[in-house]
Amino acid sequence: MPTDRILSFTVNGEPVRLLVEPAQTLLEVLRGPLRLTGTKHGCDVGDCGACTVLVDGAPRLSCITLAVGCEGARVETIEGVATPAGPDPIQAAFDHHVAAQCGYCTPGFVMTLRHLFAENPTANEAELREALGSNLCRCTGYTKILTAAREAQAIYAGKS
Amino acid sequence: MSDVRHPTLRAQAIWGERRAGGTDVMDRLHHGRIAAPIVDLRDVPGLDGVGPAPGGGLRVGSAVRLAELAADERVRAGWPALADAAGGLANPQIRNVATFGGSLLQRTRCAWFRSPDFRCYKAGGTGCPAAGVDHPWHAPLSTGPCVAPHPSTLALALLAFDAKVEIEPRGLIEVAALYGDGMAAGAEHTVTEEELLVAAILPPPRPGAVSGWFRVASRGRAEWPLVEVILHLAPGFARVAVGGMHSVPARVPELEAALLAGAPLDPVVATLAASAPHASTSTRTKFPQLARAVEIVVARLGGVPAALPAPSFAPPAVPAPATPAPRGRR
Numbered sequence: 001m002p003t004d005r006i007l008s009f010t011v012n013g014e015p016v017r018l019l020v021e022p023a024q025t026l027l028e029v030l031r032g033p034l035r036l037t038g039t040k041h042g043c044d045v046g047d048c049g050a051c052t053v054l055v056d057g058a059p060r061l062s063c064i065t066l067a068v069g070c071e072g073a074r075v076e077t078i079e080g081v082a083t084p085a086g087p088d089p090i091q092a093a094f095d096h097h098v099a100a101q102c103g104y105c106t107p108g109f110v111m112t113l114r115h116l117f118a119e120n121p122t123a124n125e126a127e128l129r130e131a132l133g134s135n136l137c138r139c140t141g142y143t144k145i146l147t148a149a150r151e152a153q154a155i156y157a158g159k160s
Numbered sequence: 161m162s163d164v165r166h167p168t169l170r171a172q173a174i175w176g177e178r179r180a181g182g183t184d185v186m187d188r189l190h191h192g193r194i195a196a197p198i199v200d201l202r203d204v205p206g207l208d209g210v211g212p213a214p215g216g217g218l219r220v221g222s223a224v225r226l227a228e229l230a231a232d233e234r235v236r237a238g239w240p241a242l243a244d245a246a247g248g249l250a251n252p253q254i255r256n257v258a259t260f261g262g263s264l265l266q267r268t269r270c271a272w273f274r275s276p277d278f279r280c281y282k283a284g285g286t287g288c289p290a291a292g293v294d295h296p297w298h299a300p301l302s303t304g305p306c307v308a309p310h311p312s313t314l315a316l317a318l319l320a321f322d323a324k325v326e327i328e329p330r331g332l333i334e335v336a337a338l339y340g341d342g343m344a345a346g347a348e349h350t351v352t353e354e355e356l357l358v359a360a361i362l363p364p365p366r367p368g369a370v371s372g373w374f375r376v377a378s379r380g381r382a383e384w385p386l387v388e389v390i391l392h393l394a395p396g397f398a399r400v401a402v403g404g405m406h407s408v409p410a411r412v413p414e415l416e417a418a419l420l421a422g423a424p425l426d427p428v429v430a431t432l433a434a435s436a437p438h439a440s441t442s443t444r445t446k447f448p449q450l451a452r453a454v455e456i457v458v459a460r461l462g463g464v465p466a467a468l469p470a471p472s473f474a475p476p477a478v479p480a481p482a483t484p485a486p487r488g489r490r
Contacts, residue, residue, distance in 0.1 A: 002162070002163035002164070003163075022162070022163050022164035022198075023162040023163070023164050023189060023198060025186070044190045045186070045187040045190060045191075046183050046186065046187065046253070046254055047382065049251070049253065052253065058256065059253055059256075060253070060256075060257070061253050061254070061257075063186070063190075064182045064183055064186035064187070064257075065182070065257075066164065066179075066182065066186075066200065068164065068166075069200070069202060112253075130252060131252060133251045133252055133381045133382060134251040134252050134253040134254070134382075
């Protein structure tokens with residue numbers, strides 16, 4: 001019988017220490033014991049990007065990431081994006097352009113864009129589309145998402 | 161629930177389902193296709209890095225991420241089709257975690273194999289539930305009982321570049337020996353549970369060589385190919401490795417000969433289709449796609465490099481050394 005392991009990491013800046021099963025995924029830990037259900041469970045095999053979170057600043061598909069592999073890591077989820085002052089510019093732009101319809105894919109898109117704008121604030125259209133190639137949406141047809149992303153990018157650029 | 165081991169020595173990284181980036185293993189775990197303990201290669205030393213190989217070639221560690229491989233300037237300059245393929249597979253997040261070795265040794269992506277409702281040869285069963293199904297994903301040129309195409313695009317690149325792979329403790333072997341002839345339906349490769357894929361060795365670039373990759377798929381990104389080709393061309397030299405058509409990564413010598421002769425490709429693929437062991441209505445459509453894919457790569461590469469003219473003078477004789485080299489045991 002596999003032995004549970006102790007996992008220590010930070011989630012949205014909060015230190016967390018809990019027991020996890022050896023083959024449990026980061027997604028299962030986030031949505032299960034940590035009750036952070038903003039990260040969505042989509043395909044379960046790394047195809048759709050709905051489960052995207054940031055691990056040490058890089059986007060990761062949490063459904064194919066072993067939780068035990070995140071020992072000491074800094075994990076950021078959609079719950080950590082907004083501040084008490086209001087939503088992140090990406091979230092606001094998605095709202096403004098109705099880029100979220102059913103909303104299931106939205107947390108993944110937001111986390112992917114957070115990473116892109118942090119890494120490459122001047123990403124051009126091709127780089128934007130390439131970065132979003134990891135995330136699937138079956139409602140919007142992507143046009144509204146791209147419009148929202150461009151608007152959010154401009155707001156991010158104005159802040160920096 | 162599977163157990164997961166995290167060995168810190170290469171000698172311990174055996175007996176179980178080896179996990180590197182997890183893009184195949186986690187998929188199979190979620191489909192109930194993992195029985196053995198998972199052996200996570202995360203902490204195993206000596207599997208990463210791209211560096212020079214003796215004689216001017218390149219050594220690519222099995223744990224190198226696809227994104228690293230695609231961005232490596234040495235790979236881009238000397239073996240561009242390998243970089244293009246590594247940078248064009250799957251999606252950015254997969255490429256950030258998936259490894260070179262994982263791409264080479266991943267299990268088939270056949271939906272029948274991945275489904276817990278079937279038990280095919282590769283899942284320990286005794287038949288192929290897909291064999292009687294007319295589906296364009298099947299491999300018409302498979303010579304064995306499994307009709308699933310081999311999933312590794314990077315294996316095609318290794319074939320096209322005449323690379324070798326380093327298996328511990330077996331040693332340096334040809335890519336063809338890594339995959340066998342496809343008759344063993346139960347496995348995609350010949351690496352046993354006691355062995356570990358350590359690296360691939362690419363020979364030095366040929367003078368005047370060009371190379372390229374093209375994939376025919378039902379959408380532009382993050383989709384498995386119907387047909388794909390990797391071409392490596394140099395004066396008087398052609399390698400055409402083809403995916404989506406065979407159950408093992410394979411070259412198509414008939415296409416190589418046609419390219420060198422400047423002959424049309426349609427008659428070649430028509431002949432291949434006529435003798436294909438698993439041809440069906442759907443898979444026959446892949447043969448013209450194969451010819452077009454090769455033509456597209458050739459056009460992108462600026463044509464087949466012309467063979468060098470034969471020398472019109474006798475090559476100079478190599479002078480004998482002034483002092484004969486000592487012979488005997490050293």
